[in-house]
Structures are given as structure tokens and as C-alpha cells.
Amino acid sequence: MASFINELYKYRYLISELVVRDIKKKYRRSVLGVLWSLLNPLLTMIVTAMIFSNLFRFDIANFPLYLLCGQIIVTFYNESTSFAMSSIIENGSLLKKVYIPKYLFPVSRVISSCVNLFFTLPALFLILIVTTMSLPIASFTFIIPLALMFFFCLGVGLILSTIAVYFRDIFHLYGVFLSVLGYATPVFYPESIVPDKYMFIFKINPLYFYLKAFRQSVYEGQLPEFDVLIVCFGIAVASLCVGIYLFKKYHNNFILYI
Amino acid sequence: MDSNTNVIEVENVSMHFNLMEERIDSLKEYIVKFIKGKLLYNDFVALDNITFNVQQKDLLGIVGLNGAGKSTLLKILAGVLSPTTGKVKVNGNMVPLIEVGAGFDPDLTARENIFLNGIILGYRKKFLREHFDEIVDFAELNDFIDVPVKNFSSGMYARLGFSIATVVRPDILIVDEVLSVGDFRFQEKCERRINDMIKDGVTIILVSHDMGMIERLCTKVLWLDHGKMRAYGDKDEICEQYKNS
Known part of the structure; x- marks a missing residue:
């Protein structure tokens, strides 16, 4: 473990350079550049809010904020895990030529999604302040569920990037899985409309817990419940352990398949 | 380090590949083949029991036909x-030039790629900033420094890659056939730089089909034949044998 942290420290420049590259590439040749990170969730939120407050009415107070919280969590998960999934394959030509610890690629991809997420936070707080005219101190505890979710996504990213090396099908399968997951998470509907017999779907959906804790702090302006945070922590540790185990077991053979 | 220390020790190294009859990339194929019991593997021995040592200041040339390993x-x-199987021990920092510009990102400019590739090779950012002009000058790319490298010609690509990789004096430099790119003037420039490195005591491992270059630069030669070590020793002796085979 100590040697691992040493290695991570040694390669910190490479990680930061890879993260900068990802972000630069994402906004290359766009006039507004990094502003899009802010505009994108806002515009999506406005469109979705318009549809759902006119077509299907749910009984949710401050719907824009409720929606934006959900979108941010789901987008972060989708982006970071799909991005990490392709990281090993996309950098195949490099890995074949120079020795670099391979986990740096999924790690840097999850970090760049995280940086992207932070660019969207001003939009969230803007909506929070505009719609409630207040800024509870407790809102700032949002960082706890996000930090836990970072490790959860990292674990999932490691698992997916390992599988993707061996089975390219995962790219197509995962797209379908993500849309199922999106609907199984209460992004634009209230939890209460789900019948009791389907509540188990939330219980097996990791995103549900992260979103719940995130909403408790930002949307309700309270400290996230301790039980929820414990679940979030447990899921993060589990996914990270599985991810590290799988990645470690197979990373030496990657080169033969990419 | 005195000149008798082994910088590289290679002990009984073998490399086997599982060559599948056809590559299986999809889960469906894998399951179908698995059920049918048709997951065929052909064991392919790319390297068979290779043992040799490289001392400091040695210039090792590796020769052999295509597919020799x-x-x-x-x-x-x-x-x-x-x-x-087997063990490899390397003492010192090594810069592999297996393929020039392997770490380039086509969408980034030359300037950005110098930093990215430099850091991949293990240099510090500060060091790269200090030597930035030197790298650009050697590659002769002053006018194209803010152009994305996808618009570069293959010669420009190779020049930039070689220039970044050789800006420091590593302990060990690995060169794989990369000097065959670029025009003759640049090739001469590269050879001069390699000669400078030799004078500084850098250990160099060179793979080339150009026997002239091997004879000009190397002191020792390793001859591989179908994954086996055919001969290892002084340049003149092995080159003579190789040419007569």
C-alpha cells in the first residue's frame, strides 16, 4: 500500500497532465469553452423542467433544483464510468511502447470527470440561491456524498476498463445499462410514485443512495443522514476492492489484447 | 558505477503467446466457442530461454530476421x-524509443505534446520548460509549434519524438529501428546525438536491419533466430557469422 501511494505521488505530474489533456480536448474549438460545463446542465434542466411541469405534473417543490441534483449525479456517473471504460483501449498504442502503470488512465479519466462536475457546481448553487433565496451552511456537506461517489465510480471504472479489454461488446451493453439505470434513479420523478413492490429497485441501485445524500444536503438543506452515508461508504469500498482486485489480476495481460 | 557492473541482467527469459486460432473479441463468440469446447490456443514461443548481461557503456546491437523476437x-x-518465465533486472533509468512519438495525442499541438510526452517519459515539468527551446530547435519545428500534430508529416513527427526522448542523458537508451525515418540530414543529426551519448557513457541497445549502422555504432551483438539465442559476443565476430548465414 505504501509503495502504491509512493508510485501515485511519483506520477502526479502525469495524472495532472492527462486530466488537463482530457479537458482541453473536450472544449477544443468551441467558442464558449469550459462555460459549456455550466451551460449544458442548465439548458438540459430548463428543457426537462418545462416538459415535466407542463406535461406530467409531479408534486415536487422547487422542481428545477430537484431535477438538477439528479442530473448532476447521474451525469457524473455516466460520464466518468464510460470515459474510464475506454481509457485502456484508447491508450493502447502508448501502453505498448512505454512502461506506465496502467491504472493511471482510468484514474485520470475519473478525475477529469470530477473536474467537469466541479465546473457545473456554480450552476447548481445559482439555482439554489435564485429559487430559495437562501444558502444554508448544511448545503456544503454535498462534498461528502460526492467524495464517496468518486471512489465508487473509480471502482466501477477499473472493473469496466478491465472487461472492455477482453470484450468489446461491453460498450454497447453498457449504453443500454446506463439508460436503465437512469430511469431506475429518481431524477425527475418523486420516490413516492414508485409502488411499494418496486421499491427494491432503489435498494439495489447504488446511485439512489448517492443521490439521496446529495439531495438531503443541497435540496433539503440538511446534513445527510448518517445511515445513508454509511451505505454510500460501503458501496464505494466494495466497488473499489473489486475493481482493484480485477485490474491487478489481469493488467499484465492487457497488452496482448489491445 | 564502474564499467564492469551489469546494467541489464536477463536471466532465462522466455515469452509465450497464446495465439488463438482467431481472435475472440466478443462475449457471444467466447461463450459459443467455450460451450463447443473450441477455444483453441496455439502456444507460440516468441523467446526461448534468453540469458545475457549488458555492462555499462556497452553498445548492444540486436540482429535477426523478421519475427526473430x-x-x-x-x-x-x-x-x-x-x-x-525468467527475470529481467535493470539498474538505472531507461528511455525506450520503441516507436517515436508513441505518446503523442494527434489533437494536441506540438507544444502540448512536448509536455505530455515528456512527462510520460518521466521528466519533470520544470525541466521540460527549461529545455523547451532546445527540444524545438533540435526538431526544427519552430514555425509549427502551435499546430496540432495530426497535421504533421511523418518526418516532423519522428523529429519531435526523437528530440523529446533524447533531451536528457538517460542511463540506458533503447532504440528500435527509429532512425530509418527522416531524411539523411536528420539521420546524421540523430547519429551524432547518439555518438555524444556514447561518449557520456550511456548504455545503448539498438535494433536495426542496417548492418552498416550496427557495425559503425555497436560493440556487442546479440543474434536472435526464431526466438532462440543464436550467438552473443563481440561485434566483428557475430556480424561476420550473421552475414555468412
């Missing part, structure tokens, strides 16, 4: 592949 051996030395 030269590139596989270099990849094992560079740490990209891990051998099936």
Missing part, C-alpha cells in the same frame, strides 16, 4: 511486457 525482447526490457 527482437521487438518482443525490447518490450520486455522496457517493462511493457512481462516475460512468461
